[in-house]
Amino acid sequence: MTEMQYRRCGRSGVLLPEISLGLWHNFGGNADVSVCRGMIARAMELGICHFDLADNYGPPPGSAEECFGRLLQQDFAAHRDEMFISTKAGHLMWPGPYGDWGSRKHLLAGLDQSLRRMKLDYVDVFYSHRPDPHTPLEETIGALVQAVRSGKALYVGLSKYSPAQFNRACEMLREEKVPCLLHQFRYNLLDRACETTALPEVEEQQTGSIVFSPLAQGMLTGKYLKGMPGDSRAAATDSVFLDADKVAADQARVAALQQIADNAGLSLTQLALRWLLRRREITSVLIGARTVAQLEECASASGQPPLPQDVLDAIDALN
Ligand SMILES: NC(=O)c1ccc[n+]([C@@H]2O[C@H](COP(=O)([O-])OP(=O)(O)OC[C@H]3O[C@@H](n4cnc5c(N)ncnc54)[C@H](OP(=O)(O)O)[C@@H]3O)[C@@H](O)[C@H]2O)c1
Numbered sequence: 001m002t003e004m005q006y007r008r009c010g011r012s013g014v015l016l017p018e019i020s021l022g023l024w025h026n027f028g029g030n031a032d033v034s035v036c037r038g039m040i041a042r043a044m045e046l047g048i049c050h051f052d053l054a055d056n057y058g059p060p061p062g063s064a065e066e067c068f069g070r071l072l073q074q075d076f077a078a079h080r081d082e083m084f085i086s087t088k089a090g091h092l093m094w095p096g097p098y099g100d101w102g103s104r105k106h107l108l109a110g111l112d113q114s115l116r117r118m119k120l121d122y123v124d125v126f127y128s129h130r131p132d133p134h135t136p137l138e139e140t141i142g143a144l145v146q147a148v149r150s151g152k153a154l155y156v157g158l159s160k161y162s163p164a165q166f167n168r169a170c171e172m173l174r175e176e177k178v179p180c181l182l183h184q185f186r187y188n189l190l191d192r193a194c195e196t197t198a199l200p201e202v203e204e205q206q207t208g209s210i211v212f213s214p215l216a217q218g219m220l221t222g223k224y225l226k227g228m229p230g231d232s233r234a235a236a237t238d239s240v241f242l243d244a245d246k247v248a249a250d251q252a253r254v255a256a257l258q259q260i261a262d263n264a265g266l267s268l269t270q271l272a273l274r275w276l277l278r279r280r281e282i283t284s285v286l287i288g289a290r291t292v293a294q295l296e297e298c299a300s301a302s303g304q305p306p307l308p309q310d311v312l313d314a315i316d317a318l319n
Helices: 033-046 063-082 104-118 137-149 163-175 198-205 216-221 244-264 268-276 292-299 309-317
Strands: 006-008 015-017 019-022 050-052 084-089 123-128 153-159 180-186 208-212 284-287
Touching: 015 019, 019 292, 033 063, 033 292, 063 104, 084 104, 084 153, 104 123, 104 137, 123 137, 123 180, 137 153, 137 163, 153 163, 163 180, 163 198, 180 198, 198 208, 216 244, 216 268, 244 268, 244 309, 268 284, 268 292, 268 309, 284 292
Parallel strands: 019 050, 019 284, 050 084, 084 123, 123 153, 153 180, 180 208, 208 284
Antiparallel strands: 006 015
8 A cells, every 4th residue: 555645735734635535425324333433543544634524414414424523532532633624514404594505694503513513623624515696705705714713613615616706705715814725626537527617726726626526426436337236325225416327327438437447457446536636736536435445445546656648648538
């Protein structure tokens, strides 16, 4: 196993591991707590010190933060300062007009609820999980600033903002002397949209960036090429973001990528992660491994030599 490499988050003092662990689907109500404990422990051993959460991660919403918080308190409390923990608010969490989106009311109540579930005094990063078309950006940004000034977050981040929204938000945050630490958005071999949207803006604003669904929720491991594994995310009845139809729609492209990986003597997982790490604007690749073995395979993508040019060209030729 190569040693985990760290990258600086924009112009900040923060270093993040090239591979970070997200808790979107793997720490919820149905997860095996002993596997979750093992994943945190192994992640820390491997140098994966950044854990990415959100209030709505589970399912059900809130359960990933509860599971993580319990484990932190029981087994990892002495390691809090070695960890970089993020959470987010901005998706539906509770009924009524204040349970969703980007108002000051929702974001600050959401952060308080997250801190209670995780049994933490503060998070390292608090994100606006998505832009809100109906709330003035000033209000959303004001809530992020307040989260830092109140000591409940050390840094702030933005997720899934358009280039114009991201630029404006970064300007507002800089004016308040609470610079944006990180932009979080999707990037993988099947979805390269951010190459012309988020990535140029991250460079321009000199923030960090962290990319999610690097394996397209598992499709870019090649696991669906031979059928539907029973324990996979697409087979899970509570998975609303990946199902057999979505898998089928991308199957031909995944098969072509698998061929490129085979020709290069790499697993498709390694190809997918190392391809993302070729971009220096990316601070960290946010994986959603569900088992220790998956985590280990993903971690080993850090510290590898750049992919050969002919492999990069073959990938580009598919678009
Ligand atoms: N800001 C946002 O709006 C947003 C949105 C989505 C995600 N995120 C963040 O990004 C994180 C990662 O997203 P993601 O879960 O979609 O990432 P992903 O790494 O693309 O997908 C994770 C899934 O891939 C499979 N997998 C991972 N490593 C594997 C390996 N080595 N071998 C075989 N299968 C492997 C597992 O599928 P099986 O379960 O089928 O085994 C796992 O559930 C989330 O946890 C969250 O923190 C943020």
